[in-house]
Amino acid sequence: MLKMRLERPRMIGVFCLLFILTNCINKYVLSVLKFTFPTIFQGWQTLVGALVLHLLMLSGKLDFSLKTLNSLYICIFREDVALWLPSMFFFVGTIYAGSRALASLPVPVFFAFQNLASVISLTVDVILKSKVNVWSYIFNMALVVSSIGVAKTDPQNNTDGYFWVCYHVLSLGAYSTYQKLIKGRLKLRPAGRLYCNYVYSMILFAPASYFLGEALEASKFPHLYFAKFYICCGLSGILGVFLSLVVIQLEPLLESSGISLDFLSSAAKIITSVLSLVIFPFTLTVPYVSWLAINLLASLFSEELLPLAHPSNSNVVENT
Structure with a gap:
């Protein structure tokens, strides 16, 4: 127990650091360097993720609960992987749309709309007749x-960015909802789910980059021969997969602490949003900042009160 208490703060610190670095580096590549080729960027990230996970599995650091995982052909046709297939599809939509949205929108705005996934989760709980705390209604309505308010007061009003962030939220909500529907039936461990997500995404993005013409356009990218581009892309892929692995390890550590992973993610979003104001150019107005602050603060409690009141109904939405 003492070891767990000592390990928990360290893991929380690592989670926050990886969360901040991953999102800031992604934003830098997408908006500052303007590498707006999501099939290539996300294809690279998922390739790195799949390789890292596979190496960890071969070294015995991870157990995917699939003895035949060395053979991708057999893995794909296993019953558990087939059951997880819709989640892989939603995962692709989430990271593709998220990449398009983050390239166009400021980090705080992206997070503010991403928080709407909590509203979808709450709606599903109501439909499934799960007990929901009244305060969750209030804070989720505040998110909506x-x-x-953020969209109405945005001085830049990037229509394309808002379209893709809405698509991102719907995909994220569908991903979370499907996990609830198959809860108890899926025996595939979290690391195995993550591995399948990465492999499936990589398989889809590779031909898509060619057929969508992004591979040809990327060959003319002005920063293609700059070291900072490759360093950032490499860090983005490596930090992203380790962030996901930390989430997997952190979840059981938080179960007995009264702190949900959603609450921790919301706190990390606030820290990242504040830092992004210093790092990236951002047009500010008083109403705009006020709505953003309300949203990010409301997200701290939109789901946190649920697991405290009803531990059996606690839900953790994975970060992508």
Whole structure:
């Protein structure tokens, strides 16, 4: 127990650091370097993720609970992987749309709309007749109202960015909802799910980059021969997969602490949003900042009160 208490703060610190670095580096590549080729960028990230996970599995550091995982052909046709297949599809939509949205929108705005996935989760809980704390209704309604306020007061008003962030939220909500529907039936461990997500995404993005013409356009990218581009892309892929692995390890450590992973993610989003104001150019107005602050603060409690009141109904939405 003492070891767990000592390990928990360290893991929380590592999670926050990886979360901040991963999102800031992604934003830098997508908006500052303007590498707006999501099939290539996400294809690279998922390739790195799959390789890292596979190496960890071969070294015995991870157990995917699939003895035949060395053979991708057999893995794909296993019953558990087949059951997880819709989640892989939603995962692709989530990271593709997220990449398009983050390239166009400021980091705080991206997070503010991403928080709407909590509203989808709450709606599903109501439909499934799960017990929901009344405060969760209030804070989730605050998320909806503040998101509308952010869009209405945005001085830049990037329509394309808002379209893709809405697609990102719907995909993230579908990903979370499907996990609830198959809860108890899926025996595939979290690391195995992550591995299958990466492999499936990599298989889809590779031909898509060619057929969508992004591979040809990327060959003309002005920063293609700059070291900073490759360093950032490499860090993005490596930090991203380790962030996901930390989430997997951190979840059981938080179960007995009264702190949900959603709460921790919301806190990390606030820290990252504040730092992004210093790192990236951002047009500010008083109403705009006010709505963003309401949204990010409301997200701290939109799901945190649920697991405290009803531990059996606690839900953790994975970060992508």
